[in-house]
Amino acid sequence: xxxxxxxxxxxxxxxxxxxxxxxxxxxxxxxxxxxxxxxxxxxxxxxxxxxxxxxxxxxxxxxxxxxxxxxxxxxxxxxxxxxxxxxxxxxxxxxxxxxxxxxxxxxxxxxxxxxxxxxxxxxxxxxxxxxxxxxxxxxxxxxxxxxxxxxxxxxxxxxxxxxxxxxxxxxxxxxxxxxxxxxxxxxxxxxxxxxxxxxxxxxxxxxxxxxxxxxxxxxxxxxxxxxxxxxxxxxxxxxxxxxxxxxxxxxxxxxxxxxxxxxxxxxxxxxxxxxxxxxxxxxxxxxxxxxxxxxxxxxxxxxxxxxxxxxxxxxxxxxxxxxxxxxxxxxxxxxxxxxxxxxxxxxxxxxxxxxxxxxxxxxxxxxxxxxxxxxxxxxxxxxxxxxxxxxxxxxxxxxxxxxxxxxxxxxxxxxxxxxxxxxxxxxxxxxxxxxx
Amino acid sequence: xxxxxxxxxxxxxxxxxxxxxxxxxxxxxxxxxxxxxxxxxxxxxxxxxxxxxxxxxxxxxxxxxxxxxxxxxxxxxxxxxxxxxxxxxxxxxxxxxxxxxxxxxxxxxxxxxxxxxxxxxxxxxxxxxxxxxxxxxxxxxxxxxxxxxxxxxxxxxxxxxxxxxxxxxxxxxxxxxxxxxxxxxxxxxxxxxxxxxxxxxxxxxxxxxxxxxxxxxxxxxxxxxxxxxxxxxxxxxxxxxxxxxxxxxxxxxxxxxxxxxxxxxxxxxxxxxxxxxxxxxxxxxxxxxxxxx
Numbered sequence: 001x002x003x004x005x006x007x008x009x010x011x012x013x014x015x016x017x018x019x020x021x022x023x024x025x026x027x028x029x030x031x032x033x034x035x036x037x038x039x040x041x042x043x044x045x046x047x048x049x050x051x052x053x054x055x056x057x058x059x060x061x062x063x064x065x066x067x068x069x070x071x072x073x074x075x076x077x078x079x080x081x082x083x084x085x086x087x088x089x090x091x092x093x094x095x096x097x098x099x100x101x102x103x104x105x106x107x108x109x110x111x112x113x114x115x116x117x118x119x120x121x122x123x124x125x126x127x128x129x130x131x132x133x134x135x136x137x138x139x140x141x142x143x144x145x146x147x148x149x150x151x152x153x154x155x156x157x158x159x160x161x162x163x164x165x166x167x168x169x170x171x172x173x174x175x176x177x178x179x180x181x182x183x184x185x186x187x188x189x190x191x192x193x194x195x196x197x198x199x200x201x202x203x204x205x206x207x208x209x210x211x212x213x214x215x216x217x218x219x220x221x222x223x224x225x226x227x228x229x230x231x232x233x234x235x236x237x238x239x240x241x242x243x244x245x246x247x248x249x250x251x252x253x254x255x256x257x258x259x260x261x262x263x264x265x266x267x268x269x270x271x272x273x274x275x276x277x278x279x280x281x282x283x284x285x286x287x288x289x290x291x292x293x294x295x296x297x298x299x300x301x302x303x304x305x306x307x308x309x310x311x312x313x314x315x316x317x318x319x320x321x322x323x324x325x326x327x328x329x330x331x332x333x334x335x336x337x338x339x340x341x342x343x344x345x346x347x348x349x350x351x352x353x354x355x356x357x358x359x360x361x362x363x364x365x366x367x368x369x370x371x372x373x374x375x376x377x378x379x380x381x382x383x384x385x386x387x388x389x390x391x392x393x394x395x396x397x398x399x400x401x402x403x404x405x406x407x408x409x410x411x412x413x414x415x416x417x418x419x420x421x422x423x424x425x426x427x428x429x430x431x432x433x434x435x436x
Numbered sequence: 437x438x439x440x441x442x443x444x445x446x447x448x449x450x451x452x453x454x455x456x457x458x459x460x461x462x463x464x465x466x467x468x469x470x471x472x473x474x475x476x477x478x479x480x481x482x483x484x485x486x487x488x489x490x491x492x493x494x495x496x497x498x499x500x501x502x503x504x505x506x507x508x509x510x511x512x513x514x515x516x517x518x519x520x521x522x523x524x525x526x527x528x529x530x531x532x533x534x535x536x537x538x539x540x541x542x543x544x545x546x547x548x549x550x551x552x553x554x555x556x557x558x559x560x561x562x563x564x565x566x567x568x569x570x571x572x573x574x575x576x577x578x579x580x581x582x583x584x585x586x587x588x589x590x591x592x593x594x595x596x597x598x599x600x601x602x603x604x605x606x607x608x609x610x611x612x613x614x615x616x617x618x619x620x621x622x623x624x625x626x627x628x629x630x631x632x633x634x635x636x637x638x639x640x641x642x643x644x645x646x647x648x649x650x651x652x653x654x655x656x657x658x659x660x661x662x663x664x665x666x667x668x669x670x671x672x673x674x675x676x677x678x679x680x681x682x683x684x685x686x687x688x689x690x691x692x693x694x695x696x697x698x699x700x701x702x703x704x705x706x707x708x709x710x711x712x713x714x715x716x717x718x719x720x721x722x723x724x725x726x727x728x729x
Contacts, residue, residue, distance in 0.1 A: 069693055247677075250674070253586070426496070434480045
């Protein structure tokens with residue numbers, strides 16, 4: 001009796017096994033926690049329901065650096081995932097790892113899936129392509145840095161709430177009035193290096209590094225100690241001294257300081273909107289980041305942040321076919337629009353931007369299209385296409401450490417930026433030597 | 437009093453210690469040897485290309501003024517953690533030793549923090565002291581203290597020391613309590629009859645008799661401060677502001693795990709290993725002489 005039941009079970013298993021095996025699994029490691037992760041899973045199951053051949057399996061691997069570390073370890077052990085979400089600062093490291101990755105353009109053309117890099121916003125394509133214009137990774141979640149204003153605080157200070165400061169001169173003037181009205185924290189920022197060095201440079205059309213911000217070769221050097229950079233960090237340090245600028249930390253700690261109403265002005269990711277919408281008990285607006293109006297060519301365009309999907313090497317051709325199918329699915333305008341409107345990340349194809357606009361979403365949510373407008377304000381130049389520095393995880397830490405020294409008044413801004421360049425260049429040389 | 441066990445067989449003692457030795461080789465000697473090997477190499481993140489570069493990783497470290505500054509941070513941090521960790525737990529143990537009613541409850545509560553993971557401890561303290569929402573920050577603001585360890589380096593050091601000490605107090609407390617309970621009552625009673633005050637009894641009788649425990653804890657706490665505190669730092673300051681809380685082991689973790697620079701990180705861990713070996717040897721050579729067993 002017992003044996004018979006067992007035999008029946010085996011027979012049943014044998015019957016169903018081929019059906020289960022015919023589905024090719026695509027492993028996708030990502031770093032989208034919370035609501036973002038739920039939305040990502042929705043995309044994957046939508047794809048899985050749309051066809052029978054492939055199954056995308058998503059795995060949350062912790063923060064961006066954590067999932068990258070996990071994938072590197074997995075690659076060394078020979079079981080990397082097919083798709084890996086990597087944040088923008090890891091781009092150069094991934095790109096240099098020839099053999100560990102397969103360029104997205106190649107994956108698509110091998111699988112004969114339609115793929116047109118020109119369909120994407122130029123600032124997005126530029127960030128993830130080589131100099132010949134081949135897209136190396138698939139842009140997934142992109143944002144940019146925006147300037148937020150607490151309109152209620154402006155009103156209280158006797159300022160026009162509809163007139164957010166456009167230049168840094170206006171920021172300073174408004175900050176003094178806000179302070180005088182009793183505002184505890186006047187201005188704060190998230191992601192200090194991304195905002196005040198990387199985007200600041202692109203926005204003013206000045207280089208972050210030589211060789212087209214590192215895109216032209218590994219022998220690049222940082223140029224972030226230019227007079228304009230020193231001028232800006234000096235302004236911020238002075239504001240910090242006068243209590244007009246409150247430093248919040250290296251990541252997104254500034255977001256909560258703004259959405260809680262503690263700080264009246266704030267620069268942070270476009271992705272911060274969702275959280276502000278939920279938490280803020282005041283009227284606010286989203287604006288372009290400020291600039292210096294005496295700098296020629298400013299404002300230019302801002303650059304992206306966020307992450308892209310890299311296809312890892314050493315997999316079977318059938319699996320790559322599935323990866324290509326999935327990436328084509330993700331590029332569809334309606335899928336893009338869903339991701340954009342739910343998460344607040346920018347729509348990265350022109351078609352999805354148009355679709356969202358036609359749907360009337362921007363009329364209902366004023367300001368939601370500001371990030372795209374800021375990213376595409378002008379055609380990107382060599383200085384505003386993006387950046388590509390090896391080991392930029394370390395490089396950014398160095399910049400942030402030096403900025404902190406300047407903001408705390410421990411170092412003169414000029415000295416801090418000189419040190420950032422010196423220490424940053426050491427890291428670049430090390431990376432160059434390791435990736436010859 | 438010493439009880440000697442004599443093994444008749446020649447191989448049995450080796451067999452008995454073999455599992456321990458195997459574990460030590462697999463989990464200590466092998467990784468340590470690998471760290472030494474990697475420290476002479478320059479590798480890309482994925483290990484696709486690696487080249488032998490001799491001492492170049494070490495040269496680079498010692499040319500870097502910030503790396504040298506991190507030695508100083510580590511020294512200050514370790515002294516503070518070891519001192520406060522030992523002093524506070526000795527005080528608590530001396531108090532708990534005298535409690536008669538509800539002693540078990542006190543002891544349990546004091547031992548509790550040891551079960552908390554370092555990262556959790558870090559997050560806990562980071563929340564309490566968070567610059568905008570922290571409970572303790574709120575109280576400090578009321579007292580007129582401008583509390584923002586995100587940019588104030590002394591406050592940042594204070595925060596990580598508090599978190600690291602809090603985590604270690606339970607461990608120290610356990611050992612001190614055991615040490616106190618093994619001190620013969622007759623000695624203390626005799627001194628009391630002779631009219632010695634509680635303070636005097638403590639410093640002339642109890643403290644010297646506790647010295648083996650204190651010495652052991654000094655070594656353990658130094659090793660703890662050097663190696664086990666990166667979880668606390670990663671969850672709170674991440675080495676900042678600037679590099680105020682960048683202790684050596686945190687830099688090893690940051691460069692190796694987060695930034696995927698295996699060569700540089702291995703070189704740092706080799707240096708760290710060397711420092712701890714020297715430090716432990718020094719402690720045994722010089723401080724142990726003052727210990728009365």
